[in-house]
Amino acid sequence: MGADDELAVRGFADAINEYDLEAALAVCHPEIEFLSVLAVSGLRYVGHDGIRQYFKDVASAWAEWRVEVHRTVPIDDGRMLIEMTMHARGKESGATLTEPTSHVWTIRDGKLLRNEPHRGPAAGVRR
Numbered sequence: 279m280g281a282d283d284e285l286a287v288r289g290f291a292d293a294i295n296e297y298d299l300e301a302a303l304a305v306c307h308p309e310i311e312f313l314s315v316l317a318v319s320g321l322r323y324v325g326h327d328g329i330r331q332y333f334k335d336v337a338s339a340w341a342e343w344r345v346e347v348h349r350t351v352p353i354d355d356g357r358m359l360i361e362m363t364m365h366a367r368g369k370e371s372g373a374t375l376t377e378p379t380s381h382v383w384t385i386r387d388g389k390l391l392r393n394e395p396h397r398g399p400a401a402g403v404r405r
Contacts, residue, residue: 282388284350287360287381290390295344299333307389315364315379315395342367358383359400 286305293302303326306312312323312332323332336343343366351359359382366375382394394400 283352283358283383283385286385286388286390287350287358287383288347291345291347291360291362297333297337297343299330302329302333305390307386307391309386310390311392312390313393313395315377315397339369340366341369341372353382356384358385361399 289305290302293299293305306326306329308326310323310325310329312328314323314332314336323329344364346363346365348361348363351361353359359380361380362378364375364377364379366377367373368375378398380396380398380400382396382400383390384392
């Protein structure tokens with residue numbers, strides 16, 4: 279675990295903020311398994327095709343969508359924690375959402391492989 283792991287985690291957050299699918303794919307392992315707090319259908323997005331679908335699903339539901347990263351922290355077991363606040367505005371309703379969240383990422387070969395999303399801080403994570 280090193281600087282590349284943090285770059286991948288922050289790179290995905292940046293890609294979300296810029297709505298840059300190609301930048302997201304660049305930091306995702308081809309076998310990525312992604313769960314989202316904002317997932318429209320509650321499904322696990324698998325592989326690069328899954329990330330493409332995630333971007334489509336989010337765009338279909340949210341007029342605005344961004345994350346405010348507070349910190350990234352290496353975890354004792356080799357994973358990486360990112361704590362952030364998600365901000366979104368509904369496409370149809372205009373309703374806003376501000377949600378503190380965190381993700382615990384498993385990284386392989388410097389790319390995001392699997393996440394564990396949490397609403398709020400990730401409880402019980404040893405840092």
